[in-house]
Amino acid sequence: MALILVSGLGFSLAGPTQAAGGVCETDDAGREVCLDAPAQRIVALSPGVTELLYAAGAGERVVGVVSFSDYPPAAQAHPQVGSYDRLDLEALLSLGPDLVVAWAGGNPQEQVDRLSRLGLPVYFSDVDDFAGIAESLERFGALAGSPDTAAAAATSLREEVAALRARYAHAAPVPVFYQIWEQPLMTINGEHWISRSLALCGGVNLFADASALVPRIGIEAVLARDPEAIITGGMGEPNSTWLEAWRDYPRVTAVRRDNLFFIDPDLVQRAAPRLVEGTRRLCEHLEVARGRR
Numbered sequence: 001m002a003l004i005l006v007s008g009l010g011f012s013l014a015g016p017t018q019a020a021g022g023v024c025e026t027d028d029a030g031r032e033v034c035l036d037a038p039a040q041r042i043v044a045l046s047p048g049v050t051e052l053l054y055a056a057g058a059g060e061r062v063v064g065v066v067s068f069s070d071y072p073p074a075a076q077a078h079p080q081v082g083s084y085d086r087l088d089l090e091a092l093l094s095l096g097p098d099l100v101v102a103w104a105g106g107n108p109q110e111q112v113d114r115l116s117r118l119g120l121p122v123y124f125s126d127v128d129d130f131a132g133i134a135e136s137l138e139r140f141g142a143l144a145g146s147p148d149t150a151a152a153a154a155t156s157l158r159e160e161v162a163a164l165r166a167r168y169a170h171a172a173p174v175p176v177f178y179q180i181w182e183q184p185l186m187t188i189n190g191e192h193w194i195s196r197s198l199a200l201c202g203g204v205n206l207f208a209d210a211s212a213l214v215p216r217i218g219i220e221a222v223l224a225r226d227p228e229a230i231i232t233g234g235m236g237e238p239n240s241t242w243l244e245a246w247r248d249y250p251r252v253t254a255v256r257r258d259n260l261f262f263i264d265p266d267l268v269q270r271a272a273p274r275l276v277e278g279t280r281r282l283c284e285h286l287e288v289a290r291g292r293r
Contacts, residue, residue, distance in 0.1 A: 025139045028132070029104055029124035038145030039099035039121075043092055045112075046084045046103035049125050050075050051272035052133070053101065056140035057149025064095045071266065071274070087111045093118070099143060101125055127271040128193050130161045137273070153273065160276045164200055164283060171202030174286045177227035177254070178205065180269075182242050184216045193271050201283035203229070223249060229289040230254040231282065233265030257292045261285040 024034040043064035044050040050069040053062055059074060067083045069075045079095065082088035084106050092100070097120060102112045104126035116122050123143065127136050134154040141150020176198055180186050188195050190208030198205055206225040207215060230252075232242045243260040250256060263285070267278030
């Protein structure tokens with residue numbers, strides 16, 4: 001679950017600049033990261049960053065990852081340097097990276113700061129929408145020397161998103177409760193990328209107005225807002241118990257119409273290219289709900 005708790009907006013539209021035969025890119029913290037030459041040994045400090053690097057054509061240059069970096073399958077062969085929230089700095093340094101891609105707001109700040117003090121180039125990644133995913137692909141491609149692969153991946157993503165947006169531009173709204181955890185009951189607000197994916201499909205996040213990115217709520221709040229569809233991802237495998245528990249509330253529209261849907265969390269809980277496929281499936285679920293009116 002913790003892998004989806006990403007916050008922060010903002011990203012630079014600046015393109016790459018050359019630096020003494022190398023390359024410079026502006027990261028999502030607004031910092032300029034310069035390398036004398038394209039990176040050859042990259043450590044990725046979140047599973048989402050790992051996916052982005054592979055999609056940008058930099059997979060062969062990744063030498064270290066954190067736990068739960070399971071996609072693509074080749075990423076599982078890399079040495080692990082701890083978890084996203086507690087890094088093993090000794091293991092990380094032993095890999096001799098020439099670029100570290102950190103998760104802004106997710107990795108321990110004091111540990112990442114120490115890497116910078118040791119002279120390692122650190123790029124802060126904080127992606128929360130499709131535009132940011134595409135731009136990250138292009139930046140990583142520039143830093144890793146695979147710009148053509150990265151550009152193709154970014155173009156494909158933009159085209160797929162544009163097609164989905166056009167298809168559902170006039171879809172009838174569907175009030176949705178998206179559940180990310182059961183005990184305590186947790187959802188997402190309107191700033192989360194899953195909420196933005198739902199909006200692209202014509203879904204209306206009933207807790208979009210919550211102040212926290214991932215708020216804890218009471219069951220009474222869900223019942224009061226009466227969702228037409230309830231969607232959950234769970235921890236990975238289809239967790240029918242989460243959805244079945246809602247059947248105790250037969251007056252809720254989503255329950256009465258059997259609009260209880262599972263979505264593979266791997267497709268939506270990381271801001272990476274697979275989010276397009278996850279969004280497509282969210283859209284399909286909402287189309288089912290519209291058909292049951």
